[in-house]
Amino acid sequence: MRELVIISSSSSSSTFIPPPNPKPPHHHKPKPYHFKPPPPPPPLSSSATFSSSKSPPLHTNLARGNANQPNNFAVLASQLAQEGRFEDFLAIAETVVDSGVESDKFVNALDAKSVSVGIERELRERRIRRSVAFFTGVEKLGISALRLFSGSAMSVLAAECRRIAGGDDAEEVVWLMEILHGLQFPLRELVDPMDIIKICVEKREPEMAVRFACLLPQAEILFCAIICKFGKRNDLTSALVAFEESKKKLSGPNMFAYRSIIDACGLCGDCLKSRHIYEELLAEKITPNIYVFNSLMNVNSQDLSYTLDVYKHMQNVGVMADIASYNILLKACCLSGRVDLAQDVYREVKQLESTGALKLDVFTYSTVTKVFADAKLWKMALKIKEDMLSAGVVPNTVTWSSLISACANSGLVEQATKLFEEMVLAGCEPNSRCCNTLLHACVEACQYDRAFRLFQSWKGSGYQETYFGDLDGSRVSIMAAESTCLDSNSLVSSYASNLQFSKSPKRVNFMPTTTTYNILMKACGTNYNRAKALMEEMETAGLSPNHISWSILIDIYGASGNAEGAVQILRTMCEAGIQPDVVAYTTAIKVCVENKHPKMAFSLFAEMKGYQIKPNLVTYNTLLRARSKYGSVDEVLQCLGIYQDMRKAGYKSNDHYLKELIEEWCEGVIQDNNRRLGQFISRERSDLRRPQSLLLEKVATHLRKSTTESIVVDLQGLTKVEARIVVLAVLRMIKENYTSGLRIKDDMLIILGVERVGQDTIRHEVEVKDAIIKLLQNELGLEATLARPRAAHGNFTQLGTSLYPDASTEEILARKDIREEIEFSTRRPASVQRLKVTKKSLYEWLRRRVGTTKR
């Protein structure tokens, strides 16, 4: 026994080596303990330790006749463990077990209490690795480690697990959990599984999270929780990894997991990914369940047609839509502003309700109310309220908010106030959002003072809530009197004071949020100092201004005519650590445009593109308004550039501002004449809905070409007004070039169209021809001659020479635009209508114009 002590003390420190640190630097992968628990330290299980020692091996002691006393060995081993000498404990245990003589007796005689004391000390002194090595060593000998744990040791282990779980090393935690699981420790008693998962999510370790989940019986549910948590953390990449990992662990498709990952796609704003996952299911011939369908529709509700397609497919495969499906369809209608469709869905769902197939719920009514609120159909919204009440569905705060919002959007403060009162009387407590909606109603109706008074009264009541009981009577009556003065006919303003009178004070849920302050900032009108003060107040209230706050402030500066100040706020915003977004830039651009700083507007636009901030339709339209007065050709070209950029970005514009700009710019060539283009436009209504991109492209092409080349203006396919614009644009170009010293090379040719006998288009083409001749001759005094129509048969050079009598065949064929023109014409046996304006005539016109402007 003494010898043993000596042996162990000499070998303990050198042979009992904890497993290597499983904590590699985070960037270093693969990690040594990624998949396997560390191997138990080899010296422990090796008898070499003992054979190399000075004392006789333990088994000789056993052989000497002590073997018939396994209890003694058990007592001894237990004592050693209690002292923390695990190596010696294991040495004895190993020898006994190896000898095979009555090892069961030995094991049974081990004293869990004593062993636990030793383990507890190890754990308390944070020697978790040493303890783990002990557990594994014990287990290797066929002794259940769990058996050696007393209740108190278990609770110390649990505390230690919780401590590690409270740390920040996901890998270490999962490693430990896997070992304990392998040793059949009850993990759920040691830790809260969600705590471990939270760490893995925090550390963005999806594989770790899944590995851990696999240790627990409810793994499938935990997989979903993991996917959802990553989704909520806006980490779709990790959510997808967790999803794929969990698929590997499962035998069949898990609809919960599919729904979770689809929801995660929605949370992370990647609805295309959700579609891929859905397609993956379809490809594997798996029919999704109603939850998967609903989630998919919900995530894609921004895209009404896709949502409807999914809905149809769902019906085709025989999955019954539930009320949630219809609510999502309504949401999709709401987002796309399709009131008509929403009404259809509403009717259908009511029909289904009458047959008992389903029941409309508070979501249905709230969503339909929102549809009407957004469309400013407040009466319809109120009608939904009646429907709801008669169906016995109780409106909740959200429903009331939508109703108030319906009135707010229509600028009906009184109506909104009434609804608010009704809500309070119905026992529905307004929350901050609901209060914000009412404040918004005041702002929409420009009742700014009212908004501020409401805010003050609510804020007051909110702060009083903790010490209602201490208020003395006089104070209460003063406050009540103040409230009634504010709005004598309104319950709203006295809402707070009513609460103060009641014996048990109700909780006032109004806590101003950033949105509250944003709305109030809007209520500052053009008073930017007040808005700025509100923003400071917001910060002292512990709230932080967001993008919207800054955008509103920029807008207020602009509204007060202070464009420089507005741009300065944009800079301050950056300094405050908020990167301006599209809206902030667009607001600043708007301010510049409205305050006649087009150059600044364009430079802000360039700046935002430099920061990779994608302009949206509003940005483009705002910017295109910048040049409302015709300027230089460069400015028009700049606008055309914006326009083309816009189309490249996939926006279909109505081209309104640009067309206006070009018209104005073009009309500049005849500004002395008392003609008004407006008259022309109003006369031509039929083509108003036609996309004008053809016109704009043509103008752009001509403006980029030099007028020193031969000028051929193709008016085919254009309306009367468009043809006029193109011709004027070319003339304006010629004029600007002439002013800067460039000469005209050739006569100008205008292709009117290809005459096709017996077609309806003729009348229109004649109209264009007449309008252009009138423009050239009457308005501009140019000499325009109608070239005799020529047959355009398959002979290239024939048409070419007809367009360019002086040019050689090679010259004609070298020009792509002419080649295309010829090819186009050759397809039809028709004659080309052309107008010619001679070089001479153009020069006369130019001198006349220049002379006029000089006067």
Place this chain on the structure above:
DNA sequence: ATAGGGTTAG
């Protein structure tokens, strides 16, 4: 572990 509400830019 699903579905609904308020604020910003034309």
